[in-house]
Amino acid sequence: MKLHLLMRASHARPAGNARVTLAVVRSAAYLIAAGIWACPIALAQEEPVATFGTTVVVPGGLLGVIYHLRPSAKSLPDFEGLNPLGVIYTSTLNVTPRDFREGFPGVTNRFEWFAIDYSGRFWIEKPGIYRFELTSDDGSRLYLDDRMVLDNDGVHPPETKLTALTLEGGIHRIRVSYFQGPRFQVALVLRVAGPGEEFRVFSTDEFKPPSDPTTWTYPQITNR
Numbered sequence: 001m002k003l004h005l006l007m008r009a010s011h012a013r014p015a016g017n018a019r020v021t022l023a024v025v026r027s028a029a030y031l032i033a034a035g036i037w038a039c040p041i042a043l044a045q046e047e048p049v050a051t052f053g054t055t056v057v058v059p060g061g062l063l064g065v066i067y068h069l070r071p072s073a074k075s076l077p078d079f080e081g082l083n084p085l086g087v088i089y090t091s092t093l094n095v096t097p098r099d100f101r102e103g104f105p106g107v108t109n110r111f112e113w114f115a116i117d118y119s120g121r122f123w124i125e126k127p128g129i130y131r132f133e134l135t136s137d138d139g140s141r142l143y144l145d146d147r148m149v150l151d152n153d154g155v156h157p158p159e160t161k162l163t164a165l166t167l168e169g170g171i172h173r174i175r176v177s178y179f180q181g182p183r184f185q186v187a188l189v190l191r192v193a194g195p196g197e198e199f200r201v202f203s204t205d206e207f208k209p210p211s212d213p214t215t216w217t218y219p220q221i222t223n224r
C-alpha cells in the first residue's frame with residue numbers, strides 16, 4: 001500500500017523531475033526492506049507464512065509455531081521432534097484456496113514444505129452441538145480439548161472435512177495442525193456453526209469469555 005501510494009505521488013509530480021521520482025522509489029524500496037528486516041530472524045530468512053498470521057501478538061488469539069519439513073513429506077510431522085523456527089499470531093484461520101505463490105509475499109525460496117501448529121483457547125457461552133469445518137491444502141487436523149476431532153491430513157488439493165460435537169459451556173482448548181507440502185496451492189480455513197447457527201469463519205474474538213470473571217456462567221470449569 002505504501003509503495004502504491006508513493007508511486008501515485010510520483011506520477012503527480014511535474015514531468016521531467018526524474019531525481020525526485022527516483023528518490024520516492026528509493027524511499028518505497030527502503031520501507032519494504034525495513035519491513036522485512038523488522039521480522040524475527042527466523043521468519044526473515046524465508047518468510048513463508050505472512051498469510052497465515054502476523055508477528056504482532058493477538059491477545060487471546062491462536063499462536064502458530066512454524067516448522068520446516070523435509071521435502072517429500074506426505075503427512076503432518078511429529079512436532080515434538082522438530083525445531084520451531086518462529087511464531088505467528090492470528091484470530092482466524094481463513095486462507096482460502098489460492099496459488100501457492102500468493103501466500104508468500106516478499107522474496108522467498110520456501111513456498112513448500114512447512115508446517116504450522118496453532119493452539120489457543122476459546123469460550124463457549126452457549127453450550128450445545130457445534131459443527132466444525134476444516135478446509136486445507138495440504139494436510140490439517142483439528143483437536144479440541146486435546147482430542148482429535150477432524151483428520152484432514154495428507155497431501156491433497158483443497159479438501160473439506162466436517163464434524164459435529166457437543167461442547168460444554170466455559171473454556172476449551174483448540175489446536176489446528178497444518179502443513180503445506182508441494183505446490184501448487186495452499187489453503188487453511190476453519191469454520192464453525194453453533195446451535196441453530198449458520199457457518200462462519202471461526203474467530204477467537206467471537207469466542208471470548210466476558211471480561212469480568214464474576215459474571216462467567218461457567219466458573220466451575222475455567223481451569224481447563
Ligand SMILES: [Ca+2]
Pocket residue numbers: 100137138156180181182183184185186
Ligand atoms: Ca499444496
